[in-house]
Amino acid sequence: MRLAIGAYTATSAAGVGLQALRDSIDNRQSGLRRNDLQNCDIDTWIGRVDGVEDVSLPSHLDHLFSRNNQLAWFGLQQDGLLQSIAQLADRVGPDRVGVIMGTSTSSIGRTEEAFTCLLPSGQIAEEFQQQEVHSLHSPGFFVAEATGLTGPAITISTACSSSAKVFASAYRWINHGLVDAVLVGGVDSLCMSILYGFHSLELVSPELCRPFDRRRNGINIGEGCGYALVAREDLLPDAQFALLGYGESVDAYHMSHPHPKGEGAVIAIDRALERSKLTADSIDYVNLHGTASQANDRTEAHALARRFTDKTLVSSTKAWTGHALGAAGILEAIITLEAMRSGINPGTLNCGQPDPELAFPVLTDNVSQPVRFGMTNSFGFGGNNASLIFGQMND
């Protein structure tokens, strides 16, 4: 089965909505800035979405207030997505459309805030007694409420592979006949847990991140959200792209270090190729996980070298958006779809001195070359991996 991809949209430091993202990619304009978060003294760069704190939620969703849900709502309103959702729900019924969100942070930023003003009893004060918001399901619950979709709703949280895996679950749900369509998405927001947490692991760079560059010394954390409406082919006759395959795997190696030879990554790539009945050489472009940490880029290059040749262009777009963690999967899936739409393969930003020690070369300048088949990789803590392969619908 091919899963048709209808309306999609992305919001990140590289732009609010698709046109802004396209402009950033075309102009090679990074969205990263020096860390200017209040109460955060870490010397680093971040990918922050302007204006999130000013987003008002609809009044009936006020009880779900959090920065993460503000960002989710901001993203939902871009590119006519809400209208596309409403049209599809009208046709098939809102209970025939599922919701699958990916996140790593969920609304923990709101929980952090609650702990700065606990009651004298040491418990969470009334203003923050928001049952769904402190749950990992906060984004899925919020998006279902905000869109009026009443089908099965779930949130996947497998660290940085979360919102790549949403496509795999949606594929199964639709192929199985559980629902006719699924709104898949991912949302992660900047918060103290993530910044100080990655800082404690010495993974945060004090400079702009440099994926696959020999000078790379860590990640820049970003926030973002993205959505795609996916359905059976007959429901989306105008769809331009399809999900052809997905591969999920686990490293079984370490909680916070990737397998040195990219063992789990290769398994995920192989499973995605097998499902899409394609060979590695037929993949034109791969959007990498490419975080700019020493370990990720080294192991990902190993994995690439075991399967791909120079027929395939590969690049990381983390230096545009920062590493949006639980939202990275869907943001990069959408960047891959955009490369397939425009034929512009984004060259890795800030990779002025490609690391000769890495086992596979990355594209460093934007190249115009048609992308018939595109792949994206997402690898997370706990060794959790996902690879996705997209194709043109009229192929």
Added chain:
Amino acid sequence: MTDVDVVGLGVWSESFSNWEEFCHVLRGGSAETGRTLKPQAIAPNERRRAPLSVKMAVEVMDQACRMAALEPATVATVFASALGDMHITEYMCRTLADAPQAISPTRFHNSVHNAATGYWSIATQSHCPSSAVSGYSNSVSMAILDGAIQAVEEQIPVLVTVQEVATAPAFKSVYEWTQPFSAAMLLSPVGMCSSNIASLRLNASGNLVEPPQLEDIPGIDLSGNPAARLLPLLIAIAEQRNADVQLPLSRGSSLAISIDVGCQARQSES
């Protein structure tokens, strides 16, 4: 409609630490309580670093695979919890409020929702697909549905684990449950495994239902614990009776689960 076999079960709470004790407690017996949780599936050095939430999950996952006599490295996993490890969340948020630079890197990487399945995969050397999900109060129904569909669509046994730790101190003004509970149900495509304990038929629909009232289990109060929504299924299987359970899935959909425990008898007859 989705049909799957239940081929293995695992349970852990403060009042019963495995399936046998669970059945014993249901029959009115009592079990030894207060024992230290020491899951044998993970190596001692990993066990020391693992929080209680991970130990609870790994213990019941191991129990379910043993009951099914299935090699753990051959099953996919779906872990579900409404809130993840609230105690780590509380630690993180308190530390961030007081001295953010003091965050422990180990506790940070243990704070990911897929920590339990990460430890499990390392212990079992499994590269099988692994997910960690939440549906807030509907975590149990959504995990069973998602896991069962994966089992059928991918033709692989799927180990569905649901759990909720006890409410952490600061969260007591928000959540009402007081005791931890963890359970695993190993779901297999129909007829794939020989150790069939029960058959499940799942039907999702746009009907709205109220969650069932929990039956009292002597000596333990799991009311309000989102993971305890699995109990009606577990109790029916333990008591060897067929049952129909309806659980909400979302704001406008629900899951009807028919449990058939007659499969063992049928299998032995044939």
